[in-house]
Amino acid sequence: MLRETGLLLAAGLVLAGCGEEASRPVSGGVYEEYAMMEAEPAPAPPPPAARMQASNDAVSVSGSRVQNAEGAAEAAEGPLLAYTYQTSLELPADALGSTHEAHVQACQNAGPATCQVIRAQVSNADGPRPSAYLQLRAAPDWIVSFRAGLETEAEELGGQVLSDQTSVEDLTTRIVDTAARVQAQTTLRDRLQQLLETRDGDLSDLLAVERELANVQANLDAQASVLAALRQRVNTSMLTLNYQAERQVVEPQTFNPIGRAFKEMGDVFAESVASLILFLAGALPWLVIAVPVISGVIIGFRRLLRRRKAKT
Template sequence: MAASLVLTGCGEEANRPVSGGASTEYAIREAAPEPAPPPPAARMRASADEITVSGSRVQRPDGATEAAQGPLLAYTYQTSLELPADILGGAHAAHVEACQNAGPATCQVIRAQVNNADGPRPSAYLQLRAAPDWIVEFRAGLETEAEELGGQVLSDQTSVEDLTTRIVDTAARVQAQTTLRDRLQQLLETRDGDLSDLLAVERELANVQADLDAQASVLAALRQRVDTSLLTLNYQAERQVVEPETFNPIGRAFKEMGDVFAESVASLILFLAGALPWLVIAVPVISGVIIGFRRLLRRKKAAG
């Protein structure tokens, strides 16, 4: 027989039916009632800066206020450098080392790559995520460093994304799900009931916990984007007036000349080897036809 367990006191998140067992109804407010989360309008005013995530729980520091403290922005930087080919790899390695020396709490290398390192035109790529202050200081010295190395900054781009609404909304959902999860746990610990009812509560608790973990992960990722900045560096070799590869086609032509001549002679030999048997047969036949045709012409002339 279908039954429903009405979970009250948690706003719209808690008013969801749970199926299973005999018809029984419990009110969570009877088990150590806690204040319900603020309405959506109040939750929207809560500052996401005042919410930290520890596992699946949302914690607020003492004295936290509901007033927002400004927009939450995620900064992304992209810089392209042109450097002499012989020092490009060293500059790339120095930048990677600078990030690693700052420590993982300040800077983390996401991707580092060097292409055609020993070639005439190497290139490299570096992507890192670091604290905003470290990024600002690092970028401030890039132009001077490039000029000292004989290169230049080709392009420098900054983009900003406002994550305030997403962070506040996600934090509010995490807070509501945390309250619901705690009350479901209290219900399991303090109330006795049929096994089917307890199993239904446990299933609902598992669903709430899974959703809470997912929302907490999203919130942590959004917070990381605000607390750190993403920097992408592209390195390319400086173009020379006359590059070594300019005359490469001529050099390759001289190197391949002997091979081409040998292949041509070999092709001729193979052609003669294949045509010779046919020539032995074809030459006498063609000669006989020509001789017979000439005799026929002479006879016609003599008769005329």
């Protein structure tokens, strides 16, 4: 049993080396000793064609089947590419919202298997300068057909396509490598399960194999998820649409300051009159006292001047 265990663990570490990271070796001096004594030389890594062929198989992960890379034939015919499109549209303000809604509806009518709305947003819908945003993930054929009619649709509405960008990412290497890791982890998991089913050996040895099996299964689930995400990026394309309202030569908000000034003119005049009334109300008591005093001073000064003239 120990000899068989050592052989299986050594083979498992070699298979895991083809994957993302080698699984953690099972602890215990007996396992390590037999692994060093009995392990055969590690086989050479499979050629790219063999790795791609191995990735064509479907593997079982946590009870569900996950589709791997499509195999050597597809990879040999051409690279696995992920396309991303970005288009900016300038439309009349009164047509922007309805156009955005029509595009969302077109994606929904195609069905979730063909097109999915990732994000849809409309800003300042009732204002003079509305804007909108739409992000779709759809089948490449649907995306091509949809984009082909955008320019004509914009021109019919009195708008235009401001920009149209296409970016491509080659995912061939990542998909093939990830598929090989999934295959290696699957083989290692199956061998550990077979070893565990024999139920022969000490309890500590069986517990060590169970821990190793749990680590391998966790790595397998993670790699299968990454592979599924990469395959989705190849099988579908991402389209981002930005909508903005057409800028007018003279927009209504240009004369807003003048309109606000006329509207506030009455308030400013009333406040000024009120301030004057308050000032007069505060100064009136002082005027009652100051006027007689000032008048007396002026009369006395004039009399003094007359007397001096009379003496001279």
